[in-house]
Amino acid sequence: xxDQYTNEPMLDMFIFETSQLLEQLxxxxxxxxxxxxxxxxxxxxxxxxxHTIKGSSAMMLFNNISTLAHSIEDLFYYxxxxxxxxxxxxxxxxxxxxxxxFIKVEVEKIKNGNDLDGDPSGLINSIQEFLSDLKxxxxxxxxxxxxxxxxxEKQQFYIKRDKLKEKDYNNTFKAIIYFEDDCEMFxxxxxxxxxxxxxxxxxxxHIPEDIIDNENAEDAIKTNGFKIYLKTDYTNExxxxxxxxxxxxxxxxxxxxDEDDEELIQLIDNQNQxxxxxxxxxxxPVIVQExxxxxxxxxxxxTHVSSTQQSxxxxxxxxxxxxMDLVGEMVIAEAMVIQNPDIQGLxxxxxxxxxxxxxxITDEIQDIVMSIRMVPLSTTFHKMHxxxxxxSKKLGKEVQLIIAGEDTEVDKNVIEHISDPLMHLVRxxxxxxxxxxxERLNKGKPKTGTINLEAGNEGSDVVITVRDDGKGLNKxxxxxxxxxxxxxxKNEADMTDxxxxxxxxxxxxxxxxxxxxxxxxxxxxxxVVRNIEAVGGSISIDSVPDAGTTVTLRIPLTLAIIDGxxxxxxxxxxxxxxxxxxxxxxxxxxxxxxDPDGNEMIMVxxxxxxxxxxxxxxxxxxxxxxxxxxxxxxxxxNGKYFCLFADELLGQQQVVVKAMPEYIRRFKKD
Amino acid sequence: MKRIMIVDDAAFxxxxxxxxxxxxxxxxxxxxxxxxxxxxxxxQCSPDLVTMDITMPVMTGLDALKEIIAIDPKAKxxxxxxxxxxxxxxxxxxxxxxxxxVKPFKEDYVVKTxxxxxxx
Numbered sequence: 001x002x003d004q005y006t007n008e009p010m011l012d013m014f015i016f017e018t019s020q021l022l023e024q025l026x027x028x029x030x031x032x033x034x035x036x037x038x039x040x041x042x043x044x045x046x047x048x049x050x051h052t053i054k055g056s057s058a059m060m061l062f063n064n065i066s067t068l069a070h071s072i073e074d075l076f077y078y079x080x081x082x083x084x085x086x087x088x089x090x091x092x093x094x095x096x097x098x099x100x101x102f103i104k105v106e107v108e109k110i111k112n113g114n115d116l117d118g119d120p121s122g123l124i125n126s127i128q129e130f131l132s133d134l135k136x137x138x139x140x141x142x143x144x145x146x147x148x149x150x151x152x153e154k155q156q157f158y159i160k161r162d163k164l165k166e167k168d169y170n171n172t173f174k175a176i177i178y179f180e181d182d183c184e185m186f187x188x189x190x191x192x193x194x195x196x197x198x199x200x201x202x203x204x205x206h207i208p209e210d211i212i213d214n215e216n217a218e219d220a221i222k223t224n225g226f227k228i229y230l231k232t233d234y235t236n237e238x239x240x241x242x243x244x245x246x247x248x249x250x251x252x253x254x255x256x257x258d259e260d261d262e263e264l265i266q267l268i269d270n271q272n273q274x275x276x277x278x279x280x281x282x283x284x285p286v287i288v289q290e291x292x293x294x295x296x297x298x299x300x301x302x303t304h305v306s307s308t309q310q311s312x313x314x315x316x317x318x319x320x321x322x323x324m325d326l327v328g329e330m331v332i333a334e335a336m337v338i339q340n341p342d343i344q345g346l347x348x349x350x351x352x353x354x355x356x357x358x359x360x361i362t363d364e365i366q367d368i369v370m371s372i373r374m375v376p377l378s379t380t381f382h383k384m385h386x387x388x389x390x391x392s393k394k395l396g397k398e399v400q401l402i403i404a405g406e407d408t409e410v411d412k413n414v415i416e417h418i419s420d421p422l423m424h425l426v427r428x429x430x431x432x433x434x435x436x437x438x439e440r441l442n443k444g445k446p447k448t449g450t451i452n453l454e455a456g457n458e459g460s461d462v463v464i465t466v467r468d469d470g471k472g473l474n475k476x477x478x479x480x481x482x483x484x485x486x487x488x489x490k491n492e493a494d495m496t497d498x499x500x501x502x503x504x505x506x507x508x509x510x511x512x513x514x515x516x517x518x519x520x521x522x523x524x525x526x527x528v529v530r531n532i533e534a535v536g537g538s539i540s541i542d543s544v545p546d547a548g549t550t551v552t553l554r555i556p557l558t559l560a561i562i563d564g565x566x567x568x569x570x571x572x573x574x575x576x577x578x579x580x581x582x583x584x585x586x587x588x589x590x591x592x593x594x595d596p597d598g599n600e601m602i603m604v605x606x607x608x609x610x611x612x613x614x615x616x617x618x619x620x621x622x623x624x625x626x627x628x629x630x631x632x633x634x635x636x637x638n639g640k641y642f643c644l645f646a647d648e649l650l651g652q653q654q655v656v657v658k659a660m661p662e663y664i665r666r667f668k669k670d
Numbered sequence: 671m672k673r674i675m676i677v678d679d680a681a682f683x684x685x686x687x688x689x690x691x692x693x694x695x696x697x698x699x700x701x702x703x704x705x706x707x708x709x710x711x712x713x714q715c716s717p718d719l720v721t722m723d724i725t726m727p728v729m730t731g732l733d734a735l736k737e738i739i740a741i742d743p744k745a746k747x748x749x750x751x752x753x754x755x756x757x758x759x760x761x762x763x764x765x766x767x768x769x770x771x772v773k774p775f776k777e778d779y780v781v782k783t784x785x786x787x788x789x790x
Contacts, residue, residue, distance in 0.1 A: 048679070054752065055773045056686075188760060188763070195763050247786050
């Protein structure tokens with residue numbers, strides 16, 4: 001997990017920012033889809049995001065991403081400027097979502113250090129086709145390079161190009177300007193020169209004549225330089241200096257001419273014949289700020305993006321892991337100091353006062369570090385919208401997703417482990433659970449199925465439930481399948497409903513007859529279980545026929561540092577999380593009984609609980625084998641209660657749980 | 671050392687440009703995420719030069735340019751654009767931008783351009 005961010009920092013930032021933007025984009029598309037319309041601010045947002053991704057990926061030389069982003073940008077540029085009336089929003093959304101998926105996949109490849117071999121050309125073609133289709137349907141192509149006066153959106157801006165007759169400057173020059181080789185958009189650099197000159201000279205004419213609409217102007221300037229005939233009061237030297245000072249100018253060939261230079265006069269005549277000059281002015285079409293005005297009215301909507309970004313910084317997860325480790329070490333070191341055998345039994349009032357202070361501070365640091373790693377579930381939950389949308393579209397079912405408790409926070413590690421399981425559960429709910437519209441109506445249910453995704457805190461756990469109002473689980477079917485595959489670990493008659501439902505969590509289990517693209521391969525649920533257990537959590541399933549199914553995930557807030565109760569068995573010390581301890585006591589002989597199978601049980605307040613002898617389970621030698629000589633601890637896990645038998649309780653201690661170092665792990669038997 | 675203010679809504683672009691500037695002897699005095707921030711920070715920080723992205727939310731680079739030039743007619747602003755934004759670049763030049771650089775950046779060209787503007 002920490003390996004993901006060992007690439008160089010620019011790459012990390014690219015990955016981070018692009019991923020964030022893609023999420024924003026996806027949300028924007030999904031909400032636009034729900035209302036079947038794209039508002040002006042969504043269009044702007046989509047345009048801007050694609051524009052940014054285009055730029056950043058071009059910087060990193062990820063050209064396949066860049067060209068794809070460019071084509072989507074062009075599409076939305078058209079939509080923004082032309083405001084077409086007839087738009088197939090459904091196909092538009094599909095196209096953009098496909099684009100998002102493509103980029104997501106490529107970004108994954110970047111994360112893993114693989115080559116970007118995705119080919120966007122098919123998708124780009126579809127986008128371009130969609131665009132030309134759109135233009136046709138709406139009979140309107142953007143007047144990109146023309147200067148139609150009828151288009152009221154455009155404002156025209158003028159640079160005066162005075163003729164010879166006007167203000168009298170004394171010196172006539174011919175200048176050929178060469179720009180720096182690596183500058184781009186030579187036509188605009190030429191424009192810059194003209195702009196700079198207007199205060200000190202008349203530009204009589206220039207070649208190429210048209211540097212705005214003419215597509216060939218750029219090449220002409222690159223090859224032949226930009227030729228200007230001008231009149232000014234500056235001397236030859238000063239004119240040269242002035243031109244050379246203009247930023248992108250590499251070189252200038254400056255020749256002073258006579259006022260009635262033949263070549264010049266000929267050129268002027270030629271231009272008069274060629275052009276239909278209505279005015280003396282060169283028109284520079286500018287697309288007006290009207291859009292920007294609306295944008296600034298909507299700026300409250302847009303500012304929420306930048307203002308949330310301002311109060312956060314992004315931190316490398318590897319650093320957070322290291323910090324957690326160190327805090328764990330600190331807790332241990334603190335214990336080593338305060339409980340040091342050297343000072344046991346000594347009267348050290350000042351020392352104890354100081355160590356209490358130390359404890360207070362380390363506790364606080366611990367709390368804060370844990371909370372830094374805590375991340376709200378909202379992003380993960382929101383990802384589910386896309387899944388619901390895609391699946392309901394593909395399966396032709398109407399499903400809505402209702403989210404609650406998304407502000408609930410879990411450790412960053414945990415988020416990464418539950419994202420896939422949640423997706424699987426949601427997919428299952430739609431695929432197996434929710435019936436199609438007709439069936440639902442027949443059953444008297446609302447046409448649209450509902451999936452409730454909720455999260456909340458319960459004690460030291462986070463509880464996440466995925467609940468659907470579909471057809472529920474079929475006990476008979478499950479039992480049958482389990483029977484056939486010899487998966488029954490208990491007598492059928494003795495199993496509670498919950499135990500039956502939980503059978504589907506076993507590996508290789510699937511009652512779906514057909515294998516669909518999404519489920520039925522029998523490898524889903526047990527992977528979900530494994531992922532959840534990997535973060536110390538647990539799953540349980542409940543269901544009511546025709547009413548729906550609920551899958552409950554229970555995940556501990558943190559595994560790393562826990563409050564523990566030390567206990568002794570023989571010469572060894574063990575720790576039990578205090579949260580699971582319900583009570584402890586020395587049993588009376590009369591409370592110990594044996595069940596028909598010979599298992600030891602204990603009676604507590606009229607209830608029977610199994611006892612587990614720790615010295616047997618942990619294979620430790622001890623002298624204390626009689627229950628009445630040791631201590632019985634009643635513990636609870638997942639609603640189940642049982643008792644542990646140990647020698648004695650030693651006292652509470654904070655315990656740091658660490659993964660086994662690699663060199664030991666290798667020798668660990670499964 | 672010459673002090674530059676970088677304005678761009680994409681954190682990644684700001685970081686890329688910062689990298690280029692810092693390893694070529696410039697100091698990045700300030701960063702801004704949109705035009706409005708740029709105008710505010712310009713007055714506070716008085717950089718020697720501003721690199722201004724064109725497409726930004728809240729206030730575009732073009733509008734920010736106009737406001738900065740209004741505050742300080744001698745301000746040195748370099749527009750940062752992508753291909754296809756000719757119209758906006760031209761209007762920026764008209765409104766006082768010294769020149770422009772195009773994304774994706776060519777480091778040498780960026781450095782050369784900034785040095786030239788700063789030496790005028």
